[in-house]
Amino acid sequence: MDSIPTQAPAIAAPPGFFAERVLDVHHWTDRLFSFTCTRDPTFRFEAGQFAMIGLVVDGKPLVRAYSMVSPPWAEQLEFLSIKVQHGPLTSRLQHIVPGDTVLIGRKATGTLLPGNLAPGGVLWCFATGTGLAPFMSLVRDPGSYDRFERIVLVHTVRQVAELAYRTLIEQDLPRDELLGELAAAQLTYLPAVTREPFPRQARITTLIETGALTAELGLPPLSPDRDRAMLCGSEAMNADVRALLEARGFTEGSNSEPGTYVVEKAFVTK
Numbered sequence: 001m002d003s004i005p006t007q008a009p010a011i012a013a014p015p016g017f018f019a020e021r022v023l024d025v026h027h028w029t030d031r032l033f034s035f036t037c038t039r040d041p042t043f044r045f046e047a048g049q050f051a052m053i054g055l056v057v058d059g060k061p062l063v064r065a066y067s068m069v070s071p072p073w074a075e076q077l078e079f080l081s082i083k084v085q086h087g088p089l090t091s092r093l094q095h096i097v098p099g100d101t102v103l104i105g106r107k108a109t110g111t112l113l114p115g116n117l118a119p120g121g122v123l124w125c126f127a128t129g130t131g132l133a134p135f136m137s138l139v140r141d142p143g144s145y146d147r148f149e150r151i152v153l154v155h156t157v158r159q160v161a162e163l164a165y166r167t168l169i170e171q172d173l174p175r176d177e178l179l180g181e182l183a184a185a186q187l188t189y190l191p192a193v194t195r196e197p198f199p200r201q202a203r204i205t206t207l208i209e210t211g212a213l214t215a216e217l218g219l220p221p222l223s224p225d226r227d228r229a230m231l232c233g234s235e236a237m238n239a240d241v242r243a244l245l246e247a248r249g250f251t252e253g254s255n256s257e258p259g260t261y262v263v264e265k266a267f268v269t270k
């Protein structure tokens, strides 16, 4: 088989987009896949941000918001996606193969930025499903470890097989030449599963409400005095966790006024 060229494709991109070449596709389950593609050297983003990603369909861009899984320093881009059989984009995107062309919006944006949070000790990253994506970028950005003493990444999914990047986080990251020392000392990964037997078998909301998370780590209950939170999941999960945090005195942060938590939807549902 011919090797896949790693340079971007030669086709013209629609205005506002880069046309990039798919390099690798990984199918985690029949509901979840990820892919890597080439990155235009002028495409800039911060860990935690998203861009509009998609395909040319009937001569027009068909795109949705996707958080970058890859860290800002990486040469390639990586994205994590659900597969929905009749979803306008993901029904097509799930069939991409190396060599295909994908569209990447030129402008990255988003609220899951350490700069939107007041300085604090522990950063809690609460993700469900593909909401893990922006945190995969954050935990591989050395700047995150300067900003927070400790980062706790809680990822909840229905089934064990949906714990995407588990091996990377648990095994590869602590051994990484550049990030290993930081991650080993400051990153804690707490995977949870709701619909199969698993050591941590509960929704994020339950883990927060019962205090199980902080207790497991020997930490005091969640408090805006020292804890910071980032949420990324379904609308229902975001709303429920937001309510739990606000009941504990957390306030939402923004670019103009840093707070003690920030939230973003895990966008693509179709």
Ligand code: A2P
Pocket: 128, 129, 156, 157, 158, 193, 194, 195, 203, 204, 205, 234, 236, 237, 238, 240, 241
């Ligand atoms: P559950 O299995 O109890 O529905 P999905 O794949 O539907 O996006 O769900 C991903 C994870 O998010 C699942 O573990 C699911 O739990 C959990 N979840 C769904 N809704 C909420 C919610 N409102 N609060 C907390 N967790 C939720």
